Amino acid sequence: MATGRVETLESEIPARPSAPAGPEATFDAEAAELLPFLTQGARADLQAAAAQHVLALTGSGPxxxxxxxxxELLKxxxxxxxxxxxxxxxxxxxxLVNLAADPSVHEQLLAADPVLPTRLLGRALDPQWPWADEAAAALANLSREPAPCAALMGTLEAAAKSGLGLERLLCALCTPGYNACxxxxxxxxxxxxxxxxxxxxxxxxxxxxxxxxxxLPLTQYSDSSLRRGxxxxxxxxxxxxHRxxxxxxxxxxxxxxxxLLPLAGPEEFSEEEMDRLPVDLQYLPPDKQREPDADIRKMLIEAIMLLTATAPGRQQVRDQGAYLILRELHTxxxxxxxxxxxxxxxxxLIGDEPECGMENLLEVQVPEDVERQLQQLDRQEQEQLKQQQLELAGESGGEGPTLR
Known part of the structure; x- marks a missing residue:
């Protein structure tokens, strides 16, 4: 059963990796010299060179x-x-995207510019801004951690009156061509x-x-696994x-x-089985492809698992033929x-119903000793999965071409 943890996703834009040489004191002096070229009014070519230099620095942890x-430089x-x-x-x-991808920098980044989420949000949702995707990526990275995510949610709630709240974000996400650039x-x-x-x-x-x-229609968005995921x-x-x-x-x-549709393939079912499926899952074409991204397939399964937390939910999932799709997916x-x-x-889906008082699986109180045992089993499962993946990687590697 899926746990109660809500997962986050990460975005990252690669930069040219480069670590500064010399002691920190040397870099402090270099940063002081660099700062004037990043401010407004600096000569354009020097400002561009300074920005490129900082971008290169963000490509490495050091x-x-x-x-x-x-x-001051961050601001x-x-x-x-x-x-x-x-x-x-x-x-x-x-x-900023690369800095925000490093959780250890979040506190300093937000301390240097407390209104950074507001700045980025305004640019991300500006339909004329050419680098709105970079602004959105920086926000996505910042929101991976609970504290910045909560702060960003507060920013969105405060910005709702000015038209930059969640409704505007959803409009940008769901509107094709919202930003032509x-x-x-x-x-x-x-x-x-x-x-x-x-x-x-x-x-x-x-x-x-x-x-x-x-x-919901964006679960089939073929142009980007990032958006779809x-x-x-x-x-x-x-x-x-669950309410x-x-x-x-x-x-x-x-x-x-x-x-279920992204998990379904081109398999044929008997007429009796077909009648159990929702209309959108019946008589799929022979070239029907499943979701190609394994992480997204897993999230889809976990979402359905969560919907089976209550007895009515389990019954509805069963009644709509989910088992048939999952059976073929498993194969x-x-x-x-x-x-x-x-x-x-x-x-x-095929097991017995929980005993009375435990019908809602999300509200079941698990004793601490049992929880520790389950966590241990989960760790063992993960180790087994890693071993299987290593073995599969070894097998696929052994079948590759050889040089003569």
């Missing part, structure tokens, strides 16, 4: 650690990343991370807003709210076919951890 000590970088009409703004924004795929992981927050889940699950219904992660996180399961599985949302699946997640879900 470089990020040294930059984290330079509060100048944040301002430059949002500067209108500035050619070096992209490199500054990419540097930026695909904004990183808004997917950003929304997934934000859905860690109860306030975000309350917004997403508000029946009057019809937000979930707008997200972010949407699936968001739906999975929302499925932790909404009846609504999610009911006709107003009908979430289950959208979770096809080659990733051990996804296969194991599939097995656990199948066991829930």
């Amino acid at each position: 470089g990020r650690a040294l930059l984290a000590r330079q509060a 100048a970088l944040a301002v430059l990343a949002a500067a209108a009409g500035s050619a070096p703004a992209r490199d500054a924004a990419r540097a 930026a695909p904004l795929h990183h808004l997917g992981p950003l929304l997934s991370n934000l859905s860690q927050q109860p306030a975000a889940r309350a917004f997403l699950l508000d029946p009057d807003r019809c937000v979930i219904q707008r997200l 972010g949407i699936v992660g968001t739906l999975r996180n929302c499925c932790f709210e 909404h399961h009846e609504w999610l599985l009911g006709p107003d949302v009908d979430i289950l076919p959208f979770l 096809w699946e080659s990733e051990p951890d996804v296969q194991m997640a599939c097995e656990k879900l199948i066991q829930v």
Whole structure:
């Protein structure tokens, strides 16, 4: 059974790795010399060179650690990343993406510029901003950690009146061509991370807003696994709210076919079995492809698992023929951890119902000693999975071409 932890997703933009040489004192002096070239009014070519130099530093852990000590430089970088009409703004924004990808830098980054989330949010949701995707990626990385994520959610709530709240973010995510210069795929992981927050889940699950219904078609978004994975992660996180399961599985949302369809292949079923499936899962074409990303397949399975937390939910999932799709997926699946997640879900669907008082699996109180035993079993399973993956990698490596 999936645990109660809400997962986050990460975005990262590679930079040219480069670690500064010399002691920290030398770098402090270098940063002091570099700072004037990052500020407004600096000569354009020198500002561009300075931004590129900082971007290169963010490509390594030691470089990020040294930059984290330079509060004024970090503030100048944040301002430059949002500067209108500035050619070096992209490199500054990419540097922020890499800095935000390092959780050890988050505290210093936000201390240097407390309004950084607001700056980035404004640029990420600006339909004319050419580097909006970099701004979204930096926000996605910042929101991986609980404290910055909560702060960002607070920023979104405060910005709702000015039109920069969650509704605007969803509009940007769900509107094709919202920004002609930026695909904004990183808004997917950003929304997934934000859905860690109860306030975000309350917004997403508000029946009057019809937000979930707008997200469901994006589970099939073929242009970007990043956006698709972010949407699936968001739906999975929302499925932790078991009080909404009846609504999610009911006709107003009908979430289950959208979770099962990416897991379905071209297999044929008997007429009797076909009648048990939702209409959208019947008579799929012979070229139907399953979700190619193993992590997304696993999140889809985990979302369905969460929907089986209550007895009515389990019955609805059974009644819609989920077992048939999962049975074929299990036969096809080659990733051990996804296969194991599939097995656990199948066991829930075909197993006996829990005893009276334990029908809601998300509310069952597990004794500490039993929890420790389960954690130990989980660790053993993970070790077995790693061993299987190593063996599979060895087998595939042995079949490769040889040089003569």
